[in-house]
Amino acid sequence: MDRIACMQSFVRAIELNSFSAAAREQKTTQPTISKQIAALEKYLGVQLLTRSTTHLSLTEEGKKYYQYCQQILETVAEAEANLTGKERATGILRLGCPVLFGQMQVVPRLKAFMTRYPDVKIDLMMADRFVDIVEDGLDLSIRIGNRLDSSLISHRIGTTRRVTVATTSYFDRAGKPEKPDDLVHHDCIVYTHLTTGNEWHFLGTDGTIKVLVSGCFQTNSSVAIRAAVLSGLGIAVAPVWMFGDEIYRGDLKIVLEEYQPLPLPIYAVYRRSRFYPAKITCFIEFLAAEFKLDRWVSDCVV
Structure with a gap:
């Protein structure tokens, strides 16, 4: 045996x-x-x-x-x-991340990573729910937000900056909020996986402003949030990377710019161990370096 x-x-x-x-x-x-x-x-x-x-x-x-x-x-x-001497990156990297973040921020970068580390293969599991690394058999998970697990190692690799946004047609119809409290009179699109639920937090001159919002639509899907905003269904607080191109084209309008939604940290999360394979450490270093150069997810202003 x-x-x-x-x-x-x-x-x-x-x-x-x-x-x-x-x-x-x-x-x-x-x-x-x-x-x-x-x-x-x-x-x-x-x-x-x-x-x-x-x-x-x-x-x-x-x-x-x-x-x-x-x-x-x-x-x-x-x-x-x-x-x-086989400390080079090899093998299958079992990776988890949120769905839309994976589509827009992770998958487009995989070709460059695998060109640099040709002996690594990626097995990607995307889900907006909270993923259990051990139960799902993952080597590494990308998580957004402050919900940390003390039994795991959390390595910060970036920041998700968020904006309050809707289509120009929605604002033509419903008007623009001038301050966070005005949101109670608007259709707000709520992402139910957000740790604060329908309580949106903003940075004001006197500290954090908390507003309970409501609307005709809520969902646990990041993909559905994007689709709902683009269809003109209402206002959302969402990562700027989710709508960057549409904002630049003028399809969407940012409001409440003096009251920024609280940014969320991006972490690479993995199990505690005496030994970490190079495929894990190399991917974390690669993604952190990539994010540092991207103004939408960087910890720095670039």
Whole structure:
């Protein structure tokens, strides 16, 4: 029995919550993964997990062994990288990010990254919901906002600057708000994944101004927010990168420029470990450098 291979299968099956998914990832079969984990259980003399039709659950012994396996596999990867000199970026980078941010800010930059690091392949999962890195089997996730997880490493790589925006036709019809409190009389498009919900926060001369807004449309989709604004459905507080081209063309109008919505930090988030593969560190460094030069997502004014 190759115990290292069996440990790898056990860890990935738990992280992916599926024998079949672990098999696809390792380019083998589901029965092979099942046999490897059964071999571990026989060798150890304990049951490591229980299976239902939809879920894998670790036993108490399995939880302890899972933690040991993670430490062992990290040590093996670190030793191989240091002793063989293979610290270059290689392998599949499992990356997660919000949907529209991925479409507009991440995917257009991937060609340059993969040209620089040709031995890295990207497996991108885009979702506007809060993504669990371990449960979804990700190496790295890009998150926007201040909702941090102390069990993970969060590396700031940029800033999302936001604006209050709508179509010129909407303002012709409904008028322009002159101060944040005027928004209570407007159709506001609410992004329900925003941590403050329908309470919008603005920077005023005397501090933060909070306004409870409402409207005829709310959604948990960043793509739908963009479509709703462009259709003239109402006013949104949204990242400037979401509408940059339309703003420059004059299709959309920014209002309340003296009251900027609070900017949101952009983080690269990953698991704590003794060893971080080069594919992770190289991607973080690449994206941070790219964002620094982009005025829409830079921490600096460029």
